[in-house]
Structure formats: structure tokens, C-alpha cells
Amino acid sequence: MRRARRIERVPPYLFVGISRKKAEKKAQGIEVIDFGIGDPDIPTPxxxxxxxxxxxxxxxxxxxxxxxxxxxxxxxxxxxxxxxxxxxxxxxxxxxxxxxxxxxxxxxxxxxxxxxxxxxxxxxxxxxxxxxxxxxxxxxxxxxxxxxxxxxxxxxxxxxxxxxxxxxxxxxxxxxxxxxxxxxxxxxxxxxxxxxxxxxxxxxxxxxxxxxxxxxxxxxxxxxxxxxxxxxxxxxxxxxxxxxxxxxxxxxxxxxxxxxxxxxxxxxxxxxxxxxxxxxxxxxGPVYSVDERNAVYQRRRDLVVDALRRIGLRVDPPKASLYVWARIPEGYSSAKLTEMLLEERDIVVTPGSGYGRYGEGYIRLSLTIPDRDMERGLERLDSWTIPSRAAV
Ligand SMILES: Cc1ncc(COP(=O)(O)O)c(C=O)c1O
The missing domain is CATH 3.40.640.10 (Type I PLP-dependent aspartate aminotransferase-like (Major domain))
Structure with missing residues (x-):
């Protein structure tokens, strides 16, 4: 079927591959914890x-x-x-x-x-x-x-x-x-x-x-x-x-x-x-809902930053946005680390390379998942050690 050339130029949407793998895990009865997309879990006020x-x-x-x-x-x-x-x-x-x-x-x-x-x-x-x-x-x-x-x-x-x-x-x-x-x-x-x-x-x-x-x-x-x-x-x-x-x-x-x-x-x-x-x-409206919501994200941010540091990633706590951006160890590509986290720990994170060439070497974790899921996800991370020098 004929399609305009401009469509052919578009790289596959970042989250499509991840969603497919997530669905495969779900079909096997495995619950995946998703730190991928930035979509607030907190309801509209x-x-x-x-x-x-x-x-x-x-x-x-x-x-x-x-x-x-x-x-x-x-x-x-x-x-x-x-x-x-x-x-x-x-x-x-x-x-x-x-x-x-x-x-x-x-x-x-x-x-x-x-x-x-x-x-x-x-x-x-x-x-x-x-x-x-x-x-x-x-x-x-x-x-x-x-x-x-x-x-x-x-x-x-x-x-x-x-x-x-x-x-x-x-x-x-x-x-x-x-x-x-x-x-x-x-x-x-x-x-x-x-x-x-x-x-x-x-x-x-x-x-x-x-x-x-x-x-x-x-x-x-x-x-x-x-x-x-x-x-x-x-x-x-x-x-x-x-x-x-x-x-x-x-x-x-x-x-x-x-x-x-x-x-x-x-x-x-x-x-x-x-x-x-x-x-x-x-x-x-009053700004309290914004302030209260930011307090929730801030608490989650601190938990995520601490957990990532415990497994050896280098990360600065962000002053704003919904994302923690973490440097991954040498010897890995961000896609490889993302794949390992999904395969070995049933956790979705986003590879930095999905945002461009200069995102290579980083992963992104979103703070928009409910506290209970986040805590479970971070427990899974805590029990993970990054194998030394995996293939890139
Ligand atoms: C940088 C940036 N701009 C724009 C958007 C889209 O915002 P909206 O929901 O208003 O379309 C997003 C959504 O994730 C974003 O990260």
C-alpha cells in the first residue's frame, strides 16, 4: 500500500516496542512495573x-x-x-x-x-x-x-x-x-x-x-x-x-x-x-493541589534516586519534571540495560538513546506510578546487581 515518504522517515514510536514486550510478559502472568511513560497516576483534582x-x-x-x-x-x-x-x-x-x-x-x-x-x-x-x-x-x-x-x-x-x-x-x-x-x-x-x-x-x-x-x-x-x-x-x-x-x-x-x-x-x-x-x-483554582502533588513526586524522586545509587548508577536528583535521568555504567548501551531490567527484573525504564544519539549512556525513570507499585519496583531493583561488562 502506498504511503507518503514522510511517514517512512519516522522512527518507530519509542514506547511501542516496550508495550509489546510488556504485553508478552502479562500474557505469561508476569506483572511488569512500568517506569516508562510520563503520565500522572494522580487523578485530576x-x-x-x-x-x-x-x-x-x-x-x-x-x-x-x-x-x-x-x-x-x-x-x-x-x-x-x-x-x-x-x-x-x-x-x-x-x-x-x-x-x-x-x-x-x-x-x-x-x-x-x-x-x-x-x-x-x-x-x-x-x-x-x-x-x-x-x-x-x-x-x-x-x-x-x-x-x-x-x-x-x-x-x-x-x-x-x-x-x-x-x-x-x-x-x-x-x-x-x-x-x-x-x-x-x-x-x-x-x-x-x-x-x-x-x-x-x-x-x-x-x-x-x-x-x-x-x-x-x-x-x-x-x-x-x-x-x-x-x-x-x-x-x-x-x-x-x-x-x-x-x-x-x-x-x-x-x-x-x-x-x-x-x-x-x-x-x-x-x-x-x-x-x-x-x-x-x-x-x-488554588495552588494547593499542585503543591501537594509535587510533594508526592518529590518523595518518589528521592526513593528512586536512592535506589539507583544503591545499584551503582550515577544520578543527580532533578529540580523539576517527572523524570529521573541516570547515567549507566560503562560497557552497556542504554537499550541493553533497559532490556536486562525488563527480562531480569520485570521493570520497564526508557533507554536514553530513544531520545536521540546524545541520550546514549542514560536511562529515564518516570515518577508517575502509584506509590505501592513504585515501592515494589524499587525492591526488585535492590535485589539486582549489574553483571560486570555485559555485551554492548
Ligand atoms: C516535553 C514534552 N512536551 C510536550 C508533551 C505533551 O504534552 P501534552 O499532553 O500537553 O500534549 C510532553 C508529554 O510527555 C512532553 O514530555
Whole structure:
């Protein structure tokens, strides 16, 4: 059957192979503990669900939504930016609703990348930045995220021809998969670099509300000049345990928002209104649910970090995000170690190489599994010794 060439280019989705192996184990009656995908196990807070219950019976909400989102939702996003980051985006021109950040990221590629264009993409990184680029006919120039640079792209290391060719740069802090955070100093360098090379900056900020030890991640848009060059993608998925409801927002430069809107209005019909109302409740609601949820993840983070250190892995506790990123011993590939953990301990972790070449040498563990499962999973880890120098 004929398929478009762009489909052939896409590597197999990271979690598909793992899901298959998991299903095989399950068929043999083996319970697998899954530290793989980052999908909150903690339910959406009750007041948000109550809002959906009420909004779902209101007939106007059964109709097509406007692509740009309800004025009330866009206002709630703008107000939240004000409270959280001290910014005041215009809800009419600088805010757009998204069917989750993933949708906005994918459509941004069609809005800003032409065939043959170069896009600067972090490696390791969330796969949608590269796949979106390829779908739009663009080429990725990979920016390595290295431990010695705090997992931030070294902008001085981007070759000047690549910088001159590039039209778009993707960034993501707090970062998936490394758990790293970026500060305003770094973002100031990004704005200078973007202005000097005429590059648009697309910042995926979907983990700003998942943070530990009192850390408060910043918004790229807080950087002077950022509104001239960029967009920021937010998600309610991780902030309010709402992955299944599909809701996010894009905030930033009005002309760029308009360009994204051209693609969106032609390809999707927006977020169901009742779901946007859940978003209004979430964004305007008290922050205690976010704080309580972060306390749960922080406790899990500490347990995972300790367990990994006990079996000899090198790991720094992340300040934010849902992930622990651990260095594996020399002599193993991350795929091999992942396979061994699944075969020998019935535990799923994600190989760093699944996020790009520079993810090799690391594994990622997600904190989104219920406490009881997590404790059992960590017990299985405790009784494991990494055999010396397995075949790579
Ligand atoms: C870095 C990053 N961006 C975006 C998303 C997708 O967010 P959403 O659920 O809002 O589509 C994820 C989900 O795991 C992610 O890790």
C-alpha cells in the first residue's frame, strides 16, 4: 500500500516496542512495573472534574468550539501568566488554546518550517520537535545536551553556517528527558542568539509546574526581548494531572500566534468547550493541589534516586519534571540495560538513546506510578546487581 515518504522517515514510536514486550510478559502472568511513560497516576483534582460534569450538560458546549479558544480560557491563561510569571500577555492576540502542547508543537512546524529549512533541535529531546520538522520537509540540526553544560545547548557550539541557515530553534525547560532546568541568564543568551541569527524560538514549557525543593521554574517569555522572537507552549497535562483531557496553551508574539492559528484553523476545530472550562477552573483554582502533588513526586524522586545509587548508577536528583535521568555504567548501551531490567527484573525504564544519539549512556525513570507499585519496583531493583561488562 502506498504511503507518503514522510511517514517512512519516522522512527518507530519509542514506547511501542516496550508495550509489546510488556504485553508478552502479562500474557505469561508476569506483572511488569512500568517506569516508562510520563503520565500522572494522580487523578485530576475533584473541582476540575465537577466543572466538566456541569459543563458537559450545557447544550452550547456540544457544538464546535472556536479554534482560538474561549475568551474565558484565554483570559485565565493570561491571568495565570500574570500571577505565576509577572507577565501580561494580551488574551486576544498573544494566547491560543491547544489540544495539548503536542498538537501545538506539531502544528508549529507547519506554520514556521518550509521544505529544506533547518531547525535547531535538542538531542536528547521530545521526539515531536524532530518529527514535526520532518513532516514539514525541514532538516534537523541537532544541538547536543551534555551533562557538563547542565543539559543546556551550547549556543557557541552551533556552527555559524547552521545558525545562519536555521529558521527555528526548539528548547524545553524543565527538560524531558534530563530533568534539567534553565535560568533567565541562559534564556537571555538564547534571545541574543535568536536576534543575531534571525531565528524563532519555540519553548516547550510543559513542566514548569512540576518542581521540587521549592524551585520555581521560569518562563522563557520573562526574558527581555523574548516576546519579539518566540512562542511558549504550555500544557495542563502535567500541571493538573490532565493528560487524558487534552488541553494546553500557546503564549507569545502576536504575529507568530496568528501564523499558528492559520494552520490550526484549517486542520483542527479547537478544544471542546467543556474541557476549556476545566482549564479555567484549574488555572484559577488554588495552588494547593499542585503543591501537594509535587510533594508526592518529590518523595518518589528521592526513593528512586536512592535506589539507583544503591545499584551503582550515577544520578543527580532533578529540580523539576517527572523524570529521573541516570547515567549507566560503562560497557552497556542504554537499550541493553533497559532490556536486562525488563527480562531480569520485570521493570520497564526508557533507554536514553530513544531520545536521540546524545541520550546514549542514560536511562529515564518516570515518577508517575502509584506509590505501592513504585515501592515494589524499587525492591526488585535492590535485589539486582549489574553483571560486570555485559555485551554492548
Ligand atoms: C516535553 C514534552 N512536551 C510536550 C508533551 C505533551 O504534552 P501534552 O499532553 O500537553 O500534549 C510532553 C508529554 O510527555 C512532553 O514530555
Amino acid at each position: 475533584a473541582p476540575i472534574i465537577d466543572t466538566l460534569r456541569e459543563a458537559s450538560v450545557d447544550a452550547p458546549n456540544h457544538r464546535y468550539p472556536e479554534t482560538e479558544g474561549l475568551p474565558g480560557f484565554r483570559q485565565a491563561v493570561a491571568d495565570w501568566y500574570g500571577r505565576r510569571f509577572g507577565l501580561s500577555p494580551d488574551p486576544d492576540t498573544e494566547v491560543l488554546s491547544l489540544i495539548g502542547a503536542k498538537e501545538g508543537i506539531g502544528h508549529a512546524a507547519l506554520s514556521f518550517v518550509d521544505p529544506g529549512d533547518t531547525v535547531l533541535v535538542p538531542d536528547p529531546g521530545y521526539p515531536v520537535y524532530s518529527v514535526g520538522t520532518w513532516f514539514a520537509g525541514g532538516e534537523c540540526h541537532w544541538m547536543p545536551l551534555l551533562e557538563e553544560n547542565g543539559w543546556l545547548p551550547d549556543l557557541d557550539a552551533v556552527p555559524s553556517e547552521a545558525a545562519a541557515r536555521a529558521g527555528v530553534m526548539w528548547l524545553n525547560y524543565p527538560n524531558n528527558p534530563t530533568g534539567a532546568v534553565a535560568g533567565l541568564d541562559y534564556f537571555a543568551e538564547v534571545v541574543d542568539f535568536a536576534k543575531a541569527n534571525d531565528i524563532l524560538v519555540m519553548h516547550d514549557a510543559c513542566y514548569t509546574e512540576v518542581a521540587y525543593d521549592g524551585h520555581r521554574p521560569v518562563s522563557f517569555l520573562q526574558t527581555p526581548g523574548a516576546m519579539d522572537v518566540g512562542l511558549e507552549f504550555h500544557s495542563l497535562s502535567k500541571s493538573y494531572n490532565m493528560t487524558g483531557w487534552r488541553l494546553g496553551a500557546c503564549v507569545g508574539n502576536a504575529e507568530l500566534i496568528e501564523a499558528l492559528m492559520v494552520v490550526k484553523s484549517n486542520l483542527d476545530s479547537g478544544v471542546p468547550q467543556a474541557i476549556q472550562m476545566m482549564g479555567i477552573e484549574a488555572l484559577n
